[in-house]
Every structure is written in structure tokens, then in C-alpha cells.
Amino acid sequence: MENTVLHKAGTRGHANHGWLDSHHTFSFANYNNPDRMHFGVLRVLNDDRVDAGKGFGTHPHDNMEIISIPLEGDLEHKDSMGNTAVIKRGDIQVMSAGTGIQHSEYNRNADRLTKFLQIWVFPNKRNVTPRYDQITLKEADRQNKLQQILSPNADDAGVWIHQDAWFNLGTFDKDFTTTYNINQKGNGVYVFVIKGDVTVGGIALNERDGLGVWDVDTFSLQANSQDAEVLLMEVPMTL
Missing domain, CATH: 2.60.120.10 (Jelly Rolls)
Structure with missing residues (x-):
């Protein structure tokens, strides 16, 4: 196939914050690679490991479609729309940030890691009403x-x-x-x-x-x- 771009696992951006170990396929936070800004409208693909009892404090997003796919362990979500939920392997979570939301994500387990993929996609409509959804798949x-x-x-x-x-x-x-x-x-x-x-x-x-x-x-x-x-x-x- 002619039109391809290959990103080997070891070439990804890497940030180890102790409680959070994250690999970035595309530029994110302190990882800035002009050759890896996005793939079409796919903007972020983060491969995250969150230590037991740790997580992301409340932070804002807007005008982005955010998808979380848990691979192992549980992740507790809280947001400014009043949603509190726990997602685990088999679940898919989506947020349309739209005009703006705030949320937090925590590994509430005291004894094991949580691993999940966080994916951001540019929307085709700006400033939509924020939305949260999650489903469990077989x-x-x-x-x-x-x-x-x-x-x-x-x-x-x-x-x-x-x-x-x-x-x-x-x-x-x-x-x-x-x-x-x-x-x-x-x-x-x-x-x-x-x-x-x-x-x-x-x-x-x-x-x-x-x-x-x-x-x-x-x-x-x-x-x-x-x-x-x-x-x-x-x-x-x-x-």
C-alpha cells in the first residue's frame, strides 16, 4: 500500500509522571513533534497507565470528541454535567465537549493499575451542547x-x-x-x-x-x- 504512515510503539512520545505513565502517538502536552500532529481529524491517541488510587483532577475541555476505552482496571469519571460513572474493560465512554465541560478521572482501586486509551477527535460541528454517554459491549x-x-x-x-x-x-x-x-x-x-x-x-x-x-x-x-x-x-x- 502506498499511502501509509507507520508509527512504531517505541517512537511514541512518553511522559512518566510517577502515578501516570503515558505514551502519545500524536503531539500532546510536553511532547511536540511537528510530524505527528494528527491523522486526519484524529488528534490524540494516548496509551495511559494510572496507578492505584490516582487520577486526573478536574480539568476543562471544549470542541473535542473524547473517547475512552478501558483495557484493564476501572476508571471513575465525574463531570460538570452531573455524571458520575465507573468504566471498565468492555465499556466505551464518549464525551462531546462542545461549548465546554469539566471532568475528572480516577483509578479508585487501591491495589491495581488502570490502563486505558484516551482518544480525541476534532468534531465536524463546533459549540454543540456538551454530552456524555457510555455503553458496555460484549x-x-x-x-x-x-x-x-x-x-x-x-x-x-x-x-x-x-x-x-x-x-x-x-x-x-x-x-x-x-x-x-x-x-x-x-x-x-x-x-x-x-x-x-x-x-x-x-x-x-x-x-x-x-x-x-x-x-x-x-x-x-x-x-x-x-x-x-x-x-x-x-x-x-x-x-
Whole structure:
């Protein structure tokens, strides 16, 4: 495939604050790489580990679609809209920050880490009314297939955001092969390997590697290890 960008896991930005260990695929906070500002409207992909009893104090966001995907442990969320919730593996959380929200996120467990992916997507509408949602998905529904976890449509599978984006999760047996078809012409897909080894369109990827693909209608994905776990984020390529 010609139009690709490969981000090996070890080339990501890294910030260790003690209680928080974070790897940044794109520029974030003190990690500023002009070659890694975004992939289309995908602005932030942070791979976070939060120590037991620690977390992010109340802080503001606006005009951003924020998606959290827990990988291990629990994360307690509180926000200025009055929501208090705990998300854990199998859950997907979404916030449309819109005109502005404040929220905090904490690992309330006294004895174990929380690991989660925090993803920011530029919205296609500014200054919308802030919104919070979370859902619980069956992990069995992504075994050897792609499970849609996010779309632009409130009545479709998964959560929805103010953007023409589609996210899928899949867990695959070794040597299992599937095909991904682009939902909207002009979109690209950022593939993030949560666990294991896969090949995408002939490009070998390992754990926590990322690969952006664009100007294609379809591509193949093959698992090269047992229980390989992959997140596919299809997004518009123009801001």
C-alpha cells in the first residue's frame, strides 16, 4: 500500500509522571513533534497507565470528541454535567465537549493499575451542547470479527460522535484474516495494535504499533499471534 504512515510503539512520545505513565502517538502536552500532529481529524491517541488510587483532577475541555476505552482496571469519571460513572474493560465512554465541560478521572482501586486509551477527535460541528454517554459491549462479539464501537449515527451500533468516523475493535486467532471496507470515501483508517502481532496490507505490526492508511477502499488484516487485539479508527482526512 502506498499511502501509509507507520508509527512504531517505541517512537511514541512518553511522559512518566510517577502515578501516570503515558505514551502519545500524536503531539500532546510536553511532547511536540511537528510530524505527528494528527491523522486526519484524529488528534490524540494516548496509551495511559494510572496507578492505584490516582487520577486526573478536574480539568476543562471544549470542541473535542473524547473517547475512552478501558483495557484493564476501572476508571471513575465525574463531570460538570452531573455524571458520575465507573468504566471498565468492555465499556466505551464518549464525551462531546462542545461549548465546554469539566471532568475528572480516577483509578479508585487501591491495589491495581488502570490502563486505558484516551482518544480525541476534532468534531465536524463546533459549540454543540456538551454530552456524555457510555455503553458496555460484549467482548465475545469481536472474536474473529470487527465489532463496531463508534459511528456518526445515534441509532447505529456503539456510541456516536459529531464526526463521520467509525471505530471497530477485533480480537483474532492466529492466522485469521479479515477485510476492512471504508465506510465513507475520502476517509483514512488508523490501525492501533493493542495486543499481539498483525499484518495490515502487507505491513507487519507489533504490539502498540500504529499504522495510518488512506486513499484505499479496502485493506486486509491478518493476525500473526493468538488473541491479537486491534483497534481500527476510520476518520475523515481533511480538517
